Every structure is written in C-alpha cells, then in structure tokens.
Amino acid sequence: MAKLYFRYGAMGSSKTANILMVRYNYLEKGLRPLLVKPLIDTRYGERTVQSRMGLSAECVLFHELMAMSETDIQWYDSILVDEAQFLTAAEVDFLADIVDRLSIPVLCYGLKIDFTGHLFEGSRRLLEVAEVIEEVPTVCWCGKRATFNARFDENGRVLREGEQVVMGANEQYTSLCRRHYKEGKIRP
Numbered sequence: 001m002a003k004l005y006f007r008y009g010a011m012g013s014s015k016t017a018n019i020l021m022v023r024y025n026y027l028e029k030g031l032r033p034l035l036v037k038p039l040i041d042t043r044y045g046e047r048t049v050q051s052r053m054g055l056s057a058e059c060v061l062f063h064e065l066m067a068m069s070e071t072d073i074q075w076y077d078s079i080l081v082d083e084a085q086f087l088t089a090a091e092v093d094f095l096a097d098i099v100d101r102l103s104i105p106v107l108c109y110g111l112k113i114d115f116t117g118h119l120f121e122g123s124r125r126l127l128e129v130a131e132v133i134e135e136v137p138t139v140c141w142c143g144k145r146a147t148f149n150a151r152f153d154e155n156g157r158v159l160r161e162g163e164q165v166v167m168g169a170n171e172q173y174t175s176l177c178r179r180h181y182k183e184g185k186i187r188p
Helices: 015-028 062-067 070-074 089-102 121-129 178-183
Strands: 004-008 033-037 048-050 056-058 078-081 106-110 132-135 148-151 173-176
Touching: 004 015, 004 089, 004 121, 015 033, 015 048, 015 056, 015 078, 015 106, 033 062, 062 089, 070 089, 078 089, 089 106, 089 121, 106 121, 148 178, 173 178
Parallel strands: 004 106, 004 132, 033 078, 078 106
Antiparallel strands: 048 056, 148 173
C-alpha cells in the first residue's frame, strides 16, 4: 500500500544524501523513481539535486510534476521530493492525491522548521497528512541531537529576524540543539 512519507531533519542531517540513496536503490531494482525539487532550490543548478558530500542526480521541477498527466505520473514507481519544506499546502495535498488515487509512494525530505524555530508551510502540511513521519537525526557541536537550524551572520551571531528563505549552506547556517540555539552559540 502506497504511503506519503515525510523525512525531516535539521540542516546537515544528510537528507539529500538519503533521498539520492533511496533513488539509487529503486534504480538498482529496475524500478522508476522520479526525483523532484521546487524551483526555489538553485544552489547546485536548476535541475540538479546534490548533497553536500557530492552525490548528485538530475531531477524535474515540482511545477513540471504538477503539469504531468496522471498517465505520465503512473509510469513511475515512486516520487521522491527534496526540499519539501518549500512546498505550499496545496502542493502537499497534490502529493497526497498521487498516493491516494494512483497508489504511488511519495517520499518527501526537508527541514521541519526555519531559522526562527517555526514550521515551514510545506512541513506543517506534511506533518498533518503524511502517514509516515521520520526524523533524520544529526548532532549539534556539543554532541546532543540538533533540531534547530541557526542562520548566522559573518561575525557568527545567530540571526532571529529576516526573510524565511535565504539559500545557503555551511557559510550561513548550522544545526544546533535547542539550548545552543537559544543561547546563540554556534561553536564552543
């Protein structure tokens, strides 16, 4: 039975490496996964999903998936969505419809919360409607579980205000435990 999955984690938890490994496993079994991401993620190119450790694969953009006919979508054995936090609630509902109407599993990977500690719209909806919700864990510099995504400035100060989405990686964000997030301490 097909399900809607939400696998979330803080930045640096290997979510993208995980989705690329899942894709590889489907391909290795002779199955047809469709790798998808929102247009907003252009860090490694418009049509590339790439992990920080260098794994990468070509993908389609989410709006292209939404433009496909049901017949075209049914050709795939699974839909794998990276950066799912950037989806709208309606786009998450579209994915739930793929699971329910077409019996195709949909695996979504993304952040749960933004740098202010609040849910992204796509993550909120996934938490509401996904059948399977799993954390992809990572650790803070202190060794405790990291659950917060801290955005910091060039002086290492944790930022508490600003636009929800600023594309970046290790040069602008780090994952922290709740204590060090609250304290604004990005390193010992």
